[in-house]
Amino acid sequence: MQGRKVAAVVAAVGALAFVVLAVLLVPWDPVPGGPLHPPPASSVFTTDQIDRAEDFAGLQRIWSWSSLAVSLAVACVLGFSRLGAAFVDRVRGPWWWRAVVAVLALTLAGRVxxxxFAVLLRRRVLAYGLSHQEWGAYAVDLAKGVAVEVVGTSIGIVVLVGVARRWPRAWPAVAGVLVAGLVMLGSFVYPLLVEPLFNDFESLPDGPLRTQVLALADEEGVHVDDVLVTDASRRTTTLNAYVSGYGSSRRVVVYDNLLDGGSSVDDREVLSVVAHELGHARHDDVLIGSLLGAAGALMGVGLLGLVLGRRGSGPADPRTVPRVLALVALASLLASPVQNGISRQIETRADVDALEATGDPEAFVELQRDLALTSLADPTPYAWSHFWFGSHPTTLQRIALARRFEE
Structure with a gap:
């Protein structure tokens, strides 16, 4: 009973921390002038462009949702039946080894x-010209992704099981703090350890564009040691840029195909992309996301303690690992609307910053149009789907924002 009380307190503290951080740090009203009214898709794209995007997105959504359903079904069957525990029982070795093997086996089972569905999705990406990457290189990237997932998950699980074995009653408090710390550490080291596994990076070459980018950063008061270009074109034909890390690991990265002379994007649009990413850097959005993730992890460990407390003393036995992973998978799905809703607000603020910094809403509109065309983004996704899974505003919402600035 004492362990469940500790778990309840940890869950409450985590929830309170999440709410306070969200209220203080998330821009809940980032758009000046009230709600946006997206224009009709036909005023931005041709009929052929709309049909092509909807045709691509329609089947992609079906395969993606089917993959998610199968993944959850596998996790639940292995986690909530005796199958997962029985498998772990057959593994010989110290407790930490059994926990790692359980993570590896369950991850591979889900991927297999x-x-x-991954093959079907990939075939359509190739058919629509969104990538020219060979199947062998794709398989290597897929294997790297599985390895990163297994390593990251294993670290968290070993910490959880080890703490529960060491502190049978207080484990939710100790594990909650440690897992929250791992979230912060993971966000910091991700650009240094994980991103180089998938891409090569080099500095944006000297020239007018680099001078303009650094001048823009200076005007925005954002300290940028360098702007990096990644060889994303070996994997995708879509255009993008991003910011990752925080503190000394923070980096602004631009896709190389965004700078390619054959791209439809001109320097004004590139500056608009970079201004958006500088907006993230200016507000420390990666750090904000990491803090919210840490608070959510603390709450999650507390809730895990409440759920597992009904069936035993906690996750001290490696046989509980399949159940823990199943609960995490379900919790991740249920938390998606909150996570993505916050993400959309933060992305909208970065759009506002980009428009204010460049003073060029026309370039912003052209950029959004080019990004949508190169990625075949559905201009009018299902409202519920975008609410649950959409991490960014829709193309038409972003164009509506730019046109408000034009007014």
Missing amino acids: ATLP
Whole structure:
């Protein structure tokens, strides 16, 4: 009973911390002038462009949702039946080794079960010209992704099981703090350890564009040691840029195909992209996301303690690992609307910053149009789907924002 009380307190503290951080740090009203009214898709794209995007997105959504459903089904069957625990029982070795093997086996089981959907999704990406990457290189990237997932998950699980074995009653408090710390550490080291596994990076070459980018950063009061270009074109034909890390690991990265002379994007649009990412850097959005993730992890460990407390003393036995992973998978799905809703607000603020910094809403509109065309983004996704899974405003919402600035 004492362990469940500790878990309840940890869950409450985590929830309170999340709410306070969200209220203080998330821009809940980033758009000046009230709600946006997106223009009709036909005023931005041709009929052929709309049909092509909807045709691509329609089947992609079906395969993606099917893959998610199968992945959750596998996790739940292995986690909530005796199958997962029975497998762990057959593994010989110290407790930490059994926990790691359980993570590896369950991750591979999920990937194998969803592999047909991954192949179908990949075939359509190739058919529509969104990538020219060979299947062998794609398989290597897929294997790297699985390895990163297994390592990251294993670290968290070993910490959780080890703490529960050491502190049978107080484990939710100790594990909650440690897992929250791992979230912060992971966000810091991700650009240094993980991103180089998938891409090569080099500095933006000297020239007018680099001078303009650094001048823009200076005007925005954002300290940028360098702007990096990644070889994303080996994997995708879509255009993008991003900011990752925080503190000394923070980096602004631009896709190389965004700078390619054959791209439809001109320097004004590139500056608009960079201004958006500088907006993230200016507000320390990666740090904000990490803090919210840490608070959510603390709350999650507390809730995990409440759920597992009904069936035993906690996750001290490696046989509980499949159940823990199943609960995490379900919790991640249920938390998606909150996570993505916050993300959309933060992305909208970065759009506002980009428009204010460049003073060029026309370039912003052209950029959004080019980004949508190169990625075949559905201009009018299902409202519920965008609410649950959409991490960015829609193309038409972003164009409506730019046109408000024009007014």
